[in-house]
Amino acid sequence: MSLKLYDTMTRAKRDFAPADPKRVTMYVCGPTVYNFAHIGNFRPVVVFDLLFRVLRDIYGEEAVLYAANVTDVDDKINRKAAEEGVPISVITDRYLDAYNADAASLGALRPTFQPRVTETMDAIIAMIGDLVEQKAAYAAEGHVLFDTQAFGDYGKLSGRPMDEMIAGARVDVAPYKRHPADFVLWKPSKENEPEWPSPWGPGRPGWHIECTAMIEQALGLPIDIHGGGIDLVFPHHENELAQGVCSGHGGREYAKVWMHNGFLNMGEEKMSKSVGNVALAHDLLKLYPGEAIRWALLSGHYRQPLEWNDSLIEQAKSALDRLYRVLDDAGRFLAGEPAADGWQDAAAAAEHAAVRHALHDDLNTPSAFAALFQLADKVRAAVMAKDARAVASGRGLLVEAGALMGFLAADPQSWFQSGADDALKSKVEALLADRQAARAAKNWPEADRIRGELAALNVEVMDGPAGATWRIKEQA
RNA sequence: GGCCUGAUGGCGGAGUGGUGACGCACCGGACUGCAAAUCCGUGAACCCGGGUUCGAUUCCCGGUCAGGCCUCCA
Numbered sequence: 001m002s003l004k005l006y007d008t009m010t011r012a013k014r015d016f017a018p019a020d021p022k023r024v025t026m027y028v029c030g031p032t033v034y035n036f037a038h039i040g041n042f043r044p045v046v047v048f049d050l051l052f053r054v055l056r057d058i059y060g061e062e063a064v065l066y067a068a069n070v071t072d073v074d075d076k077i078n079r080k081a082a083e084e085g086v087p088i089s090v091i092t093d094r095y096l097d098a099y100n101a102d103a104a105s106l107g108a109l110r111p112t113f114q115p116r117v118t119e120t121m122d123a124i125i126a127m128i129g130d131l132v133e134q135k136a137a138y139a140a141e142g143h144v145l146f147d148t149q150a151f152g153d154y155g156k157l158s159g160r161p162m163d164e165m166i167a168g169a170r171v172d173v174a175p176y177k178r179h180p181a182d183f184v185l186w187k188p189s190k191e192n193e194p195e196w197p198s199p200w201g202p203g204r205p206g207w208h209i210e211c212t213a214m215i216e217q218a219l220g221l222p223i224d225i226h227g228g229g230i231d232l233v234f235p236h237h238e239n240e241l242a243q244g245v246c247s248g249h250g251g252r253e254y255a256k257v258w259m260h261n262g263f264l265n266m267g268e269e270k271m272s273k274s275v276g277n278v279a280l281a282h283d284l285l286k287l288y289p290g291e292a293i294r295w296a297l298l299s300g301h302y303r304q305p306l307e308w309n310d311s312l313i314e315q316a317k318s319a320l321d322r323l324y325r326v327l328d329d330a331g332r333f334l335a336g337e338p339a340a341d342g343w344q345d346a347a348a349a350a351e352h353a354a355v356r357h358a359l360h361d362d363l364n365t366p367s368a369f370a371a372l373f374q375l376a377d378k379v380r381a382a383v384m385a386k387d388a389r390a391v392a393s394g395r396g397l398l399v400e401a402g403a404l405m406g407f408l409a410a411d412p413q414s415w416f417q418s419g420a421d422d423a424l425k426s427k428v429e430a431l432l433a434d435r436q437a438a439r440a441a442k443n444w445p446e447a448d449r450i451r452g453e454l455a456a457l458n459v460e461v462m463d464g465p466a467g468a469t470w471r472i473k474e475q476a
Numbered sequence: 477g478g479c480c481u482g483a484u485g486g487c488g489g490a491g492u493g494g495u496g497a498c499g500c501a502c503c504g505g506a507c508u509g510c511a512a513a514u515c516c517g518u519g520a521a522c523c524c525g526g527g528u529u530c531g532a533u534u535c536c537c538g539g540u541c542a543g544g545c546c547u548c549c550a
Contacts, residue, residue: 029550030550031550032548040549040550041549041550045550074548158479158545160480160545161478207548230545230550231544231549231550234479234545234546235546235547236549261550262544263543269543273548296488299488299499300489304481304489305543307487309487312488315500315501316488316500318500319498319499319500325513365490366488366489366491366497367498370490370497370499372498373498373499380514384514442509444509448509460511460513463512464512464513469513471512
């Protein structure tokens, strides 16, 4: 079963074939670190983390190189640094740390490389110099601009006829541009802004060149997969592509596959900093488990827009509850059984394969979730049938399938009791013992009173054949 | 103005030229001292109008509505 990915360039789902299966390369546009990132910014983080995992599953962990850049030179960063009266590195370090911590909470593996603009300056300047030499760029009034006329395929990725686009565009055309679509590679810094020396005078890079230079430096061109949000198709990726192709002598390939994730919607609109309808991942993670938020982010296909609201996260939490409950019950059942052998349950194995198959179909996560539930049902049925080896096999496969997607890594007990500290735990245990005594004496009013007391602690009791278990109820 | 998406049950959301996944929620039953969980079961949807077809939610055309990009943006 081959991996199929939708390619923005050709607007079709295609079989993925890396240039070198021993060295699969992926680059995804990362954050500008001037503030906390909102949950929409984390959709690509989670989506491409999933792809990273799938690629590692196929080609081997060592074979996949994943670079996600960090933009740490930017106007908004400058403004923030000026406001606080600190160097930009104070700002960028602070928010990069927060970003990485949030990404980790969402179950995202660290990319192989996380290049920063400030550490790529030499490569950026070298690439601009190369473009000037190739006559694909020109210097004008302290700026260096890319000459879009030099790239015949300009507009191909975004499917935009350039003339019509410019006709209806709302861009101010700087007088020193030869063509309205030309874009900045290097620009002078304003007073009190950070600047770097260059052959064209001190200044800093334009927005697009950093990614192309980082790709070249971290991974080497061409790369297999280039990803990012759908809004980056134009102009960012279009410009990256133009730079990348033209800076290679004689026009090289840039990326084999272009992938773009859709947006999160808040109500009728996309989540956007300028609209102000944002939910910060940092805040959400205080209210919900990161795993539930990850599930919510993957509950729709990555190319489709996804309605984002609290109910979505609640639904995701409930869905995970069900899966963890199966694991929990399977674990309890297995605890009293002799260790199982390497026998594999065929029905469960088929569902396990279905999860992988769904992911290989352009990361069809809704379909993969469906298979995950089918697999969970098989495990549940095995528990009901008291078939120890089928339970053991199915549980193993369920955990494995979950791991492929970045889920179900927690101990079920800690999933249900997350948020409970030791003090609460011992208090709950004591109350449960009291209640057990009351129940043994058939003192139902007392048993119910204790259950009420536990409920007041946000604890839900579940009586089972082997005694009572408990969990933290939904967050208020 | 130009370019581009999408419209599926109460909610989220796959998919398909021929009885409409999956999850969440809801309802009935079993189980339980009562619950919760679990099990069994029920109900519930393909924007509108044409066309192609034996048959369309699925393909084509038109429309309506919604959203995105063209400016920093995942």
